[in-house]
Amino acid sequence: MKAIFSLVLLCFGLSAFAQQDSLILLKPAQVFDGESLHSNWVVLVKGKQIEAVGAMTFKLPAHTKIIELPGTTLLPGFIEGHSHLFLHPYNEVSWNDQVLKESRAERTARAVKHAEATLMAGFTTVRDLGTEGAGFDDVGLKQALEKGIISGPRMIIATKAIVAKGSYGPNYKNADLDLPQGAAEVAGTAEMAKEVYLQISKGADLIKLYADYRWGLDGKPAPTFSIEEIATASAIAKSSGRPTVAHASTKEGMRRAILGGISTIEHGDNGDEEIFKLMKEKGVALCPTLAASDATLQYDGWKKGIDPEPDRIKNKKKSFELALRTGVTILMGGDVGVFAHGTNAREMELMVAYGMKPIDVLRSATSVNAKAFGYDEKIGSLRKGLMADIIAVQGDPSIDIKKTKEVVFVMKDGKIYKSDLK
Secondary structure, eight states: OOOOOOHHHHHHHHHHHTTTSEEEEEEEEEEEEEOOEETTEEEEEETTTEEEEEEEEEEOTTOOOOEEEEEEEEEOEEEEEEEEETOOOOOSSSSHHHHSSHHHHHHHHHHHHHHHHHHHHHHEEEOOOOOSSSSTHHHHHHHHHHHTSSSOEEEEEOOOOEETSSSSSOOOSOOOOOOOOEEEEEEEHHHHHHHHHHHHHHHOEEEEEESSOOOSGGGGGGSSSHHHHHHHHHHHHHTTOOOOEEESSSSHHHHHHHHHSEEEEEEEEEEEEHHHHHHHHTTEEEOOOOOHHHHHHTTTTTTTTSSOOHHHHHHHHHHOOOOOOOTTTTTOOBBBBBSTTOOOHHHHHHHHHTOHHHHHHHHHIIIHHHHHHHTTTTSSSSSTBBBEEEEEEETTTTTOOGGOOOOOEEEEEEEEEOOOOO
């Protein structure tokens, strides 16, 4: 993985460096390349890509811009694994009212601001898992970002999530109301197939299903789709090169999703040893979304650090620790939108608090997420040829994960968006 700068100079010569792409040399205290920490390393950026990474053993051309980053750790841009840019915290406006009462124009305007806050927090990529009633507006948001009209992370989008008819919301328990829904409703394999084809045609990068939801008797969580229905979606998506992911919190919902061919489980609250072993066997990753549970319980009145931990938190800790012990691939994704965009690092802090080593959390937020999402040849690591998505934080986040909130430098596609060096 180490690149020798002297060889780069020999191969390309000074004339190559004098071409149209600008050269930027980043000199931090240390570099986390997506796997390991390295002292006395630098990163050379040429245009939109990383030109070289490693120990500096050469003299640079005079026109190279050198950015000193003393006291910092340089990392690949963080990848948010579970985001909803079209939502904002539920203690501001309830989910129901966001879906029903906020106009699409307002929600898109909010999403633009959310995207900017996300990038400034060091998250250069987000996997956005559903617009929650805002139709296919994430397609337009992604295009605006790619065209440089607005600033924000690169987006991996699901467009509308897919739910079983009658299982989702808004739902006010009034049979006379026929309300707009926060996701695409289907019933049966034929409708499932039709919706997957539609979402692909509209620009979805992946397909998201709700494998269970709170539609059981007395509002209890229960599975929504059969294995056959999930497999139908997965097969169509896979044939186009797209993964399928599943919201699942019940054991049976998780089991059906895994056997139906999905690539990641979102939430996984009630996974047990049997389920996590099945996930590991099938190569299915877990995105635990710890911060969403932590936030919603505080909205409901839990005084964290003062009141006893609610059963939901105890259960979340137990399932997360079990997934770690079983060896399931753990992704970094907090379900941000439930809580404020730009505070994404809240999830990383909880991952450490619940038993994960800081260095492994850094891997989850970079190289592990990139590989799980199928983007590891573009982003997620600092190595030659990848996109120059690079951030710097104060101090050493491999020792103190809270340092991930102290982002002082943000570069995406070789362009500097933030440089708050003291």
